[in-house]
Amino acid sequence: MSNQDNQDEVLRWVERVATFCVEEWALPPITGRILGLLMICDPPERSAGEIAEAIQASRASLTSNMRFLAAIGLVRKVRVPGDRTTYYRIEDDAWHKVIQRKLDSLGAFGDIAEEGVKLAGGTGPGTERIRAAQRSLTWLRDLAARNPPNK
Structure with a gap:
């Protein structure tokens, strides 16, 4: 299987997580996509830009959803020494x-x-x-x- 095929399958799975979050919890699709991506990505941390690009979301929409997910304790910010970028990861007990x-x-x-x-x-x-x-x-x-x- 090619890397592109695998990436397409991962994105289909992320979309299934988003659909579940919409149907079961009435969350916006972008919130479900963020959760799905952060569950499956390796390494487990992603910058806001990387997340936005992967799920094809605007930075403004992504920022408000990341704030929401952080406020309810499902996602946390991660800092890497020497790197000014903020990364996000899903909490292990989310x-x-x-x-x-x-x-x-x-x-x-x-x-x-x-x-x-x-x-x-x-x-x-x-x-x-x-x-x-x-x-x-x-x-x-x-x-x-x-x-x-x-x-």
């Missing part, structure tokens, strides 16, 4: 952080559900719908707690 945030949000729904049950009067169809949602989300949270991802 996906664990994503999942943990989702699990935390499931736990937070419990308080919201309790308030809804009180507002619905504690009985009746509204209360049952709220309780069904609460049971499902609690089940998912508890399932994840019993089967944590390997670090």
Whole structure:
């Protein structure tokens, strides 16, 4: 397989990651492309210019997305001694952080559900719908707690 063929396959995979991020998490496609590229690239660090070129993004759009990813702890800046360029790399535990945030949000729904049950009067169809949602989300949270991802 030629280097170009491999590069094309890598970019197709990066696009699949982007599509997943759009469909599952409502992230902008560029954010998913950045994550996909930083997961698969070797070496694992890339400059903003290298990322922009690889995923064919504007520097302005890339900069705002890199700031977002850094702020939520999925990507970090890396400095190389003697090099003035800023590089970026995906955090080793990025996906664990994503999942943990989702699990935390499931736990937070419990308080919201309790308030809804009180507002619905504690009985009746509204209360049952709220309780069904609460049971499902609690089940998912508890399932994840019993089967944590390997670090």
